[in-house]
Structures are given as C-alpha cells and as structure tokens.
Amino acid sequence: MTDAVTGAARRAQLAASLTEVRERIAHACTAAGRPPDAAALVAVTKTYPASDVVLLAGLGVTDVGESRDQEAAPKADEARAAGATPRWHFIGQLQRNKAKSVAGYADVVESVDSQRLVTALDRAAAGRPEPIEILIQVSIDEDPTRGGAAGDDLWRISDAVADATALRLGGVMAVAPRDWDPDRAFERLAVLSGQLVERHPAATAISAGMSGDLEAAVRHGATHVRIGTSLLGMRNLLR
Incomplete structure (x- = not known):
C-alpha cells in the first residue's frame, strides 16, 4: 500500500471521527442551553504522528494538545515544516527545566x-511576539499526589500570572478524579472558575472534559474539551 493511499485512508478515518466528535460537542452544548459552538475542540495528539496533526489541520482543527515535551517539540517542528500551524496546547505535567523548550512552540500551557x-515560563517566554496563555490546573479533590493547585494556591498563582510580562491568564483546567462523578467534579470547577473571574475578569476559559466525560464538562461551562481517543482512535490499533 502506497503512502498516498495510506494517507488518504487515514484522512477519511479522521474526517469521519471529527464529524462525530463535533456533532457530540454541539449536541452537548445545545442540551446545556448553550450555543452549539460554545465549547472548542482541542485534539489531543499525544502518541500520534505529526502527519495526523497535518491532516487534522487540513480538516479545520485549529487547536492540538500534547503532554510530553520530548514528543511535542519535534512534532511541532515537523508539522510546521508541512505547513500546519495550529495553536499548540501543552496539557501535561511540566517541569521547570522544560519551560524554555515548551515556550518555543506552545501557545497555551x-x-x-x-x-x-x-x-520559569515568564522568563522563558520573554521576547515572544505574543504572550503564552496560561490555564491554572486545579486539583478538584485537593489530593497532593495528583498535581494541580489547591486552596489559596489558586489565587496566589493567578495573581503571579497576571503580574507576569510574557504570560496571559486564560482561566482554569482540570481532570475529573477517577473516583468522582464527573458532574460533581466539573460543578466544583465551575465554582472555582467563577471565583477566579471575580478576581481576574478576563480569565474565563475552562478546559475540562475528555472523550468519556465531555458532556458533563459542557453542562458545567467548559469552553474547551480535550479529545483524543474518540477522535484519533486507540493507538495500538494503528500500528
């Protein structure tokens, strides 16, 4: 099978999945009494090749998410060389020593x-033409082993971002804990988002919801949903 045939088949597969995901998001928004385009899609392309990013960009996907710098940095370069320039979201745990690398390609952290x-990010992003948009990862259950800001740390971090020169505070992000009902988790996130907006009125973004729980996230005000499996398929089936 030639690369052209393989590429065409993959494009058709992604196009079909993208249609389904977009319809699912639109239906969730409508069911929540929101405009059908109220929640934007972030295609999570971690473990998938740059060629998928290029295909998705050609299908109209504007935002992609990655969680490992060692994979994302070369992938962003390869996609750019092929003419694809989506907004790159870094969504994984970030070590300070990776801040400079991530600041080289990420539009949103x-x-x-x-x-x-x-x-570290403010220092690394100095000199960029546009600031990096920052979402603060919130710990829904305040479990220190899961990562994320808890308690008053959310306000301290938000103030630090607002005071930074090369960063822009966008809002919050969270993953529903496995042992929590998604509605309960995202309702909690919505409350914290509302409190953040009172403090920083422009920080209205809420990144929440993945393939298994996007409807619950949209019900509670998600402005971005991070979709991997439902869009790109199970990685081991593509090998």
Missing part, C-alpha cells in the same frame, strides 16, 4: 500549578 513554574 494548561498545566500550571505553582508560582515557581509561572516564574
């Missing part, structure tokens, strides 16, 4: 959970 990381 969704996993900021410490003031020290804010400082």
